[in-house]
Amino acid sequence: MAPAKIVIIGGGFAGVECARYLERRVRPDEAFIQLVSPDAGLLYLPLLPQVASGTLNPRSVSVSLRRVLRRTEIVPGMVIGVDHDTRRVVVRRSPGRELALDYDHLVLAPGSITRVLDVPGLQEHGFGMKTLPEAMYLRDHVLRQLDVAALRGGLQEDRERLNFVTIGAGYAGTETAAVLNKVCKAAAERFFPEIEAGMVRWHLVTHGDRIMPELGERLGAEAKRILAERGIELIVGTSAAEVTANGVKLTNGRFIPSRTVLWTAGVTPSPLAAHLGAETVKGRIVAEADLSVPGLEGVWAMGDAAAVPDVAEGDDKVCAPTAQHAMRQGRHMGKNLLATLRGGRPEPYRHPDLGMVVDLGGRDALARPLGIGLRGVPAQFVARGYHLMALRTAVARARVAFDWTVHGLSGDDFLRIGYGDYKTHTIGGFEQSGCYLRADEVPRVLKGLGDPD
Numbered sequence: 001m002a003p004a005k006i007v008i009i010g011g012g013f014a015g016v017e018c019a020r021y022l023e024r025r026v027r028p029d030e031a032f033i034q035l036v037s038p039d040a041g042l043l044y045l046p047l048l049p050q051v052a053s054g055t056l057n058p059r060s061v062s063v064s065l066r067r068v069l070r071r072t073e074i075v076p077g078m079v080i081g082v083d084h085d086t087r088r089v090v091v092r093r094s095p096g097r098e099l100a101l102d103y104d105h106l107v108l109a110p111g112s113i114t115r116v117l118d119v120p121g122l123q124e125h126g127f128g129m130k131t132l133p134e135a136m137y138l139r140d141h142v143l144r145q146l147d148v149a150a151l152r153g154g155l156q157e158d159r160e161r162l163n164f165v166t167i168g169a170g171y172a173g174t175e176t177a178a179v180l181n182k183v184c185k186a187a188a189e190r191f192f193p194e195i196e197a198g199m200v201r202w203h204l205v206t207h208g209d210r211i212m213p214e215l216g217e218r219l220g221a222e223a224k225r226i227l228a229e230r231g232i233e234l235i236v237g238t239s240a241a242e243v244t245a246n247g248v249k250l251t252n253g254r255f256i257p258s259r260t261v262l263w264t265a266g267v268t269p270s271p272l273a274a275h276l277g278a279e280t281v282k283g284r285i286v287a288e289a290d291l292s293v294p295g296l297e298g299v300w301a302m303g304d305a306a307a308v309p310d311v312a313e314g315d316d317k318v319c320a321p322t323a324q325h326a327m328r329q330g331r332h333m334g335k336n337l338l339a340t341l342r343g344g345r346p347e348p349y350r351h352p353d354l355g356m357v358v359d360l361g362g363r364d365a366l367a368r369p370l371g372i373g374l375r376g377v378p379a380q381f382v383a384r385g386y387h388l389m390a391l392r393t394a395v396a397r398a399r400v401a402f403d404w405t406v407h408g409l410s411g412d413d414f415l416r417i418g419y420g421d422y423k424t425h426t427i428g429g430f431e432q433s434g435c436y437l438r439a440d441e442v443p444r445v446l447k448g449l450g451d452p453d
Helices: 013-025 045-053 132-149 155-162 171-191 217-229 323-341 376-390 394-410 427-431 439-449
Strands: 004-009 031-037 041-043 062-064 073-076 078-083 088-094 097-102 105-108 112-114 163-167 201-206 233-236 240-244 247-250 255-257 260-263 267-269 284-286 299-301 357-359 365-367
Touching: 004 013, 004 097, 013 031, 013 323, 045 132, 045 171, 045 376, 105 323, 132 155, 132 171, 132 260, 155 163, 155 255, 163 171, 163 247, 163 255, 171 201, 171 217, 171 260, 171 357, 217 233, 217 365, 240 260, 299 323, 357 376, 365 376, 376 394
Parallel strands: 004 031, 004 105, 031 073, 105 299, 163 201, 163 260, 201 233
Antiparallel strands: 041 062, 078 088, 088 097, 112 267, 240 247, 247 255, 357 365
């Protein structure tokens, strides 16, 4: 018999863990494994805020899939359609270039995307924090606001540039606001004496009345205290009503002048979840406890895109869309696929939540491993230890540990790359070769600028 064709959609935690498990245990004559991913890297999302803050190098948090997977065929592209009747998926490799992949078993792990609500101006003026380019761009943009404001423009313009707003007080929003606020304050104090103390202000906006509710009451209150000590204003019970180039209007009527509005108000499953006609809950495919999709033979779902029953918690709860569950579901999916290929029975997924860790920059951290609340240096030790263990290769662990060590000893140079200043990827765009004035244009332009102050 020909080997079974297993197509895994998604190169995140769940998809990669599944492929790794299968590679080590499935014989080549049993299955041929393909993994479809838009790029060839496994991004470690929990450390993105540290990329934005400059603590970690971008390469440190993205592991090459080809270093991790040796027998799996990596298919670069994005799955844009599924036809279960013919058991084929459509992969777009570039605009206008598609290919079809056949499958016997389809594993859906496309992950999630930022949940963008119908807020006027958000698409045009908001910043995201879900990908590596977004984190790098955000750092460049924030530091550029300090650079320009140091030239002492108009008061209103300086207020807009030095006011930073984060919408959403979950894990990503709180961490990013905390670490970038620390970067801004340190940069202003060290390199920008022209910027008056107190002009740099960060605002953290949440629709509820708590931040990171998974931490519990006590650690949540501690997080609020740390943010308040750093001068971050927590605005509760509201959200964004409109985002403009010069600020954000909140649903409570308040307007905050700002040129940096970071949107981290939750995620939503990949739109691919609706293609199969399967039952969904808030966009997530309803899956059985063994990760199979009811009514669709040979289709499995896991990670952020799947509503998997949380057997460990019970009471009809589903697993939270966290990296912790995604990695474990990936390994469990590999076990169930192997059992299916060999005529066995898949087993239900059951794993308790081990807690969460939050790194707020410097020595400030919070952790709740196994329900035990920690803060400060002990929490920082647990948080960084967990991240190192979760990284998939020894090379990635070494890079992250090295970056932490160097940053701790030398601090930040507050250097920005500058690619965020340009709108195009061409040579002329990056090098600005077409921006020079002709000699006869210089007098006219200078006249228009007026006399220097």
